[in-house]
Amino acid sequence: MLRRTIDRSLFEQMLEKLEQGVYPQWVMTDPEIFELEKERIFGHTWLYLAHETELKKPGDFVTRWMVHDPVLLVKNRDGEIKAFLNSCTHRGTILCAADRGNSRAFTCPYHGWTFNMDGELIDVVAGDRLYGDKMKRHEWNLRPIPRVESYHGLIFGNLDPNAMPLTEYLGDMKWYLDILLKRSDGGVEVRGTPQRWLVKANWKNTFENFTADTYHVQRGHGLSVVQARDGSFPWQATPPEARPMFERNLAPDQVELLKRTIVFVGGVFPNFCFLSPVHRAGEHMHNYLTVRIWRPVGPEQVEVWSWFLIDKAFPEDYKEEAYQGYLATFGPSGTLEQDDTEVWARVVEANRGLMVQDKDLSYNNVSNYLLGYGHIERDESFIGPGIAFPCTYNDHLARSIHRYWLELMMDETAPSGEGRR
Numbered sequence: 110m111l112r113r114t115i116d117r118s119l120f121e122q123m124l125e126k127l128e129q130g131v132y133p134q135w136v137m138t139d140p141e142i143f144e145l146e147k148e149r150i151f152g153h154t155w156l157y158l159a160h161e162t163e164l165k166k167p168g169d170f171v172t173r174w175m176v177h178d179p180v181l182l183v184k185n186r187d188g189e190i191k192a193f194l195n196s197c198t199h200r201g202t203i204l205c206a207a208d209r210g211n212s213r214a215f216t217c218p219y220h221g222w223t224f225n226m227d228g229e230l231i232d233v234v235a236g237d238r239l240y241g242d243k244m245k246r247h248e249w250n251l252r253p254i255p256r257v258e259s260y261h262g263l264i265f266g267n268l269d270p271n272a273m274p275l276t277e278y279l280g281d282m283k284w285y286l287d288i289l290l291k292r293s294d295g296g297v298e299v300r301g302t303p304q305r306w307l308v309k310a311n312w313k314n315t316f317e318n319f320t321a322d323t324y325h326v327q328r329g330h331g332l333s334v335v336q337a338r339d340g341s342f343p344w345q346a347t348p349p350e351a352r353p354m355f356e357r358n359l360a361p362d363q364v365e366l367l368k369r370t371i372v373f374v375g376g377v378f379p380n381f382c383f384l385s386p387v388h389r390a391g392e393h394m395h396n397y398l399t400v401r402i403w404r405p406v407g408p409e410q411v412e413v414w415s416w417f418l419i420d421k422a423f424p425e426d427y428k429e430e431a432y433q434g435y436l437a438t439f440g441p442s443g444t445l446e447q448d449d450t451e452v453w454a455r456v457v458e459a460n461r462g463l464m465v466q467d468k469d470l471s472y473n474n475v476s477n478y479l480l481g482y483g484h485i486e487r488d489e490s491f492i493g494p495g496i497a498f499p500c501t502y503n504d505h506l507a508r509s510i511h512r513y514w515l516e517l518m519m520d521e522t523a524p525s526g527e528g529r530r
């Protein structure tokens with residue numbers, strides 16, 4: 110029988126199923142679940158917005174999305190990066206329609222109200238004449254995103270003013286992110302602009318696909334650390350002259366892990382993922398960092414945003430070759446991107462029928478999360494924090510992601526969008 114509402118008993122059923130290593134298939138693309146996710150997941154978690162090196166000079170701006178909230182990030186005269194709802198306070202249209210640029214002020218295309226780099230309303234067309242001299246302009250400034258915090262250049266926003274600090278939210282994942290973000294003097298920088306494209310997929314599917322292969326740290330965040338048995342590509346094929354710098358900037362255990370790892374690939378719940386691979390570009394092997402978000406635009410569609418980052422301190426020719434390698438491998442025209450995209454779309458298609466949508470599970474419509482369940486033991490000797498497993502073929506992390514998802518979805522005490530305002 111098809112039910113029209115998501116009540117608590119259905120979530121309790123999901124939790125019970127999850128502890129058995131299976132998960133109802135209908136949950137993936139259900140429209141009512143998606144509406145609740147927007148509120149309870151994306152309304153309270155930290156969402157990636159930009160990298161600080163995208164905004165270098167006062168007036169530099171980029172526009173982004175927090176699911177369906179448009180965001181304008183701009184560097185002000187004092188060098189601070191501010192983030193506002195990109196919606197004019199007069200009648201609500203998108204204020205800045207450009208993806209990026211440099212501007213001292215933002216003039217609305219509708220009736221011409223103008224805001225400065227601090228979001229202050231500085232000009233109203235015929236303001237004194239039409240609104241009278243009692244108009245308090247400061248009451249019509251742009252609305253700031255409630256929380257904006259950075260971690261080594263990664264800027265995240267949160268719509269919940271009471272959310273835990275970003276560094277606390279990242280938890281043990283910081284130790285691993287530091288290996289990629291802190292190892293070089295000057296950190297990493299963005300090259301080019303983020304690529305973006307639409308995929309027929311559900312965000313949970315894409316996040317889990319990227320994140321949940323091997324071992325996990327807290328809160329549904331996850332990471333795979335891929336190493337070669339024969340020790341090939343030590344230090345991720347980074348320039349040899351950079352290695353003393355890595356040793357200076359990282360703790361000994363982080364250096365040890367970096368030395369023997371080829372690929373780091375992971376994610377921060379709910380929709381931020383990162384990949385630090387080794388690829389051939391031109392004559393040589395190269396390493397870089399790419400970060401991406403899976404922005405849900407509906408239960409069956411994701412807008413992928415993908416950034417290329419690389420250590421500022423690396424030689425210029427190495428950086429450019431690595432960038433060319435990234436373009437050929439990832440993104441809408443990349444050779445590695447396309448096979449997953451095809452099956453994600455087929456998951457969506459298979460989920461539309463009556464059998465899958467049966468919430469009573471009469472047809473046993475559950476997905477299998479039993480890989481390694483009960484017979485792959487934790488690796489207590491792993492040198493990094495978190496809970497580690499020795500094998501990439503393991504659903505422990507995927508179950509953790511869904512458990513955290515359930516925890517948030519069942520939290521009826523979380524303030525609604527109404528409450529936040």
Ligand code: FES
Pocket residue numbers: 197198199200201202217218219220221222
């Ligand atoms: S909607 Fe922006 S000035 Fe009217």
